[in-house]
Amino acid sequence: MARLVQFDRLGGPEVLTLRDMEVGAPGAGEVQIRVDAIGLNRAEIMYREGVYFDKPVFPSRLGYEAAGVVEAVGEGVGGFAEGDLVAVVPAFRQSKYGTYGDHVIVPAAAVVPRPADVDPVQAAAVWMAYITAYGPLVESGQVRPGDYVLITAASSSVGLAAIQIARHIGAIPVATTRGAGKKQRLLDAGAAHVIATDEEDLPARVKEITGGEGVRLAFDPIAGPGVETIAQGIAPGGSLVVYGALDPRPTPLPNAHSYPELTSSTYSMRAITTNPERLRRAVAFVNAGLASGSFTPIIDRTFDLADIAEAHRYMEANGQVGKIVVTVAHDDVTS
Template sequence: MKAVLMTAAGNPEVLQLQEVTKPTPGNTELLVRLVAAGINPIDTKLRKRGTFYPENMPAILGCDGAGVVEAVGADVKQFRPGDEVYFCYGGLGAHQGNYAEYTTVDERFVARKPKSVSFAEAAAVPLVLITAWEALYERGRLEPGDKTLIHAGAGGVGHVAIQLAKLKGADVATTVSSQAKANFVTQLGADKVIFYKQTDFVQATLDWTNGEGVDLAFDTIGGDVLEKSFPAVRVYGDVVTILEPSANTTWKVARNKNLRIGLELMLTPMLLGNVEGLQHHGEILQQCANWIDDGKLKIHVSQTFPLAAAAQAHELLETGSVTGKIVLLIDDN
């Protein structure tokens, strides 16, 4: 089969289309003919610095996949050949990723693809959706009527987080850099749009909440955004970040306000081999597939590339200006 191999850590040019052996499913696994693979910032980070398992080089990147079940293991009970599925599994260096024509994945970790969207849209969903779900609903304990500040609302995680927050019954403020992105997040349901380049987002958030601060701030950017968000959160409120806090972070404001700090890394179950967590991811995707088919949740694919152009897709993502998601179309070569 064809697959894009990461031959070494480095620039996008280390991603090379090559022929590799087609995998064989284990007893509880599905063999999936991949139709599309989502691209995420973790892919570009691993490409630049190396995977979590450097002894397993060369590696196939790509955590997000969508495709058609081609064969099933002897003990598979829930799926059969011909089923359309989507999932977030592989791509960290231990198990093969989804920049390939085929992959294998345990049936417990996948969900049936939403019927109302394309494979490209389905492949764009899993990682960002699970991240936003866990950050808002589980780490941040968002409740109906809460006010939340979501940074970078037009981004991959952000544009899904806005919709999940609205589905929970929360009010949403979000930061953007342009009028086009403001229009985009407004269509998704954002109640307050903050142009962070022209406006102090903390003051804008305090004005929006009558000086009290939001119940939950969600940092999808990293750097100093985490620390800068502390004054925008109410006393005893929550802050969740998907990035590792900087060693230079000053926690005084967070401590004085008794903020609850949540760290969200949806890759944890994959990294630790936690089957219960991976199974939970499958359950999240199944619930969200229902919402997608009901028209309550939308995913925005900004651009697609053929599998052979994975390097160009990485280059685009690394510009930092992408709205929504980028997807590889596996058979568009």
């Protein structure tokens, strides 16, 4: 029997229920994993509330990330064997698979090896954040050493990963946060500059920091009308990449008559995770950064699997700096 988190209706954290269920055997192209840690993501809150692009089919599971040990492999799966240390990357729909549980089945295409010196909590905090930031900052080739990169909502796990990746490639990360309370923590995390948007004029501060030029790339998960303010801080020929929709209001396209020439685009990490060659490059890049010490996932807080609803409430409060991870205890093993 496995302990799996499900929900039967849309709603708040209270709809999440931990149930004892048969997990079954992995099918063709699938892997069964004993889960030791689960990384939480904003996408799972949106999915639970019914405002995500993927809609739940009840009873629904959820969860994109996990770290653990291979228990069994299905037909046609190569490269993995029982006992292998692995992590799960977000390369599937939550309406088909989920990682919230102590024993789960996921597609083999979403499983990557976990270095022995990376513990489960750290491994569960890596892939959503670092692959999301990797695409626009590295895979696209838009950012070069010496370029300024504006990272909005930078205290999120993706924002912190973007700061580290920008530093790794020689770019200059400029982070934003609403209030000054997180400013020092973002500087400690590697941001070269931090702008508190509730207290400072964003375009003016960007121009001051960049000597009037503006940033080469703005990396934004918020969307909504605020992109027009962001656009004012982008250098001519630069790029605005929107990778989320935290603001549900319509997102305008920056007007060519009001802003410098720029490229505006949306981005989803699925552009990486659904392309085997791109995913291979992303995994190699991130694992190299982990091995060298350039990348260190920042963990804000951990919760037990039995407290999954409380973990969601904590994420909804928006007070964290870094990743929220749920740990899974097993009576028969020591993780």
